[in-house]
Amino acid sequence: MPSNQPSLRVDVIYPANLKEGDAPPSPTDPNYNWHFLAEGDSWFTIGAVPSSNLLFELRLAKWTRVLNLAYPGDTILHISDLAANKDLKAFLAKRNFNYPFDALLLSGGGNDVIDAAKDLIDVSGYKPAKRDPEAYINRKKLEALLTSIQEGYAAIIGLRDASNSQSKGRPAFVHTYDYPTPRDAPARFVGTFKLLGPWLYKVFKGSAMDVQLQQLIVNRIMDALAESLLELDCEHGKPGKQLPALHVIDTRNTLVMANPGEVGNSNDWLNEIHPNLDGYRKIADRLSARINEVMLG
Template sequence: MTSVVITGNRYLIHPEQADRFGPFEKTFLAEGDSWMDASAAVQGSLPFYLAEEFNRRGKTHLIVNISTSGQTLQRISQTMSGEYLWWLQQLRYDAVLLSAGGNDFIDAARDEAPGEGLLRDMQGQPLPADGYACVRQDALASLVDGYLNPNFDAMYQALRSSARNAGTPLLLNCYDTPVARNAPAIPNLVGPWLWTAYRNNHIDPSLWPTLTAGLFKDIKGAVQAWPVGRTGVVAVPTTGVLVPAEADSTGSSGDWKNEIHPNASGWRKLARIWADLLA
């Protein structure tokens, strides 16, 4: 017997590929972005290393993975009538594992025209003492209060309304703070993310460390607020765990495979924290 992670689609077509390793002590549903995505083979993902950690502990658990790289919280909640809600109705889970919010912040910083997203356009502006001054606070409030919080609540309410999983715990990824650098997942195709956003908004590189620290403090704050007033919701304490990458590196460095995703050593550190809570 062993622990297994399998995509939802694969489990529907070939359940025997997972079930032959059972019976399972616990079953988990993984949903969210590339930190959970089983198809993110280039940089790895938490469920793969979580199954590895379960095996190291002699546990026999099943992780059904319905995550998608690049997924935003809004897209997850908008498709609740599809895969997420469907899977909540199929099995009883010991926990739902969710990684969401990070892409929403990054997209808001990177994808809008300079000065029209989460970041100020600093072209021709005096250099502030702290990079966090480059964040548009009105855009931040709109992102968190008008966008992330309602969409998370929709996911939470769907979970609590499901017949099989009304009492199932929901564990939230708090990410960790990366270093803005020119380290894409796939050169000229996927990433870098923060590096691109900062350059697009003409932010001086000397401001990048404090800007990134401030942004990821905001992400952590948003995620850590979601358990307040809600039952069975836990923010997993993963910030400050990983060794930072070198700012001038373009590949794997410290505990980071690329700019915003951990490498194998990083994933293993995070998996131990998640496995402790899921025990």
């Protein structure tokens, strides 16, 4: 962020907060300059203990209140779950209910890919001499999954631009994901007592495939996800795929990858699929810069 711009924390509230006390907070409190609506997966919640989340680390040029529909304790949510969220439909497009938001913040698609990894990756034909990661990826299933993710984002943008919406045409911001490392590092989420995952590690466990090739396969899949999201970008996306006023921020190669032999906090990763506090801050810096650029014109 340019030195002449302020760097201000955002105020994150949840739908439950709107019903608390005699004077509950409003999503469009005039004391804030910008009012955002956020919906997303566990990267937008107090997801993995004891880390932060991506929203908390945003630093914007104006005072901003964010109504976050991603509840603490959410674990593996898919893009279809996010697009179908009744709160999203209500706050964006319900007649005589929705609010005028200045922007949307969206996080989704990563969980779809992680959860489907067992169907996307086939290690049964592993041979040490076969080093092409594409040889172990089911492209047909991957392309079908990526299409469904794109359709989920199109559904959300359709809600934003519905006839009853007061947020028509307002910018929406989406991030890509960085490169997780297959490793025995499960996650514990707020509100749960058990460990969940690991996800990628289980796909490769017992296969005798070396860790370098495992990482190449995961990287190739995460690149495919990022490229499918970038196709939706309103300025630089693929003709016929672009979604209006949707800005996709490519955050690949932001984080230092985890050490595959470490089972806990490693470099910029708290567990197999979630960044730690430093990691979230690095990604939030890139998001904040683009959000400020678009919002300030």
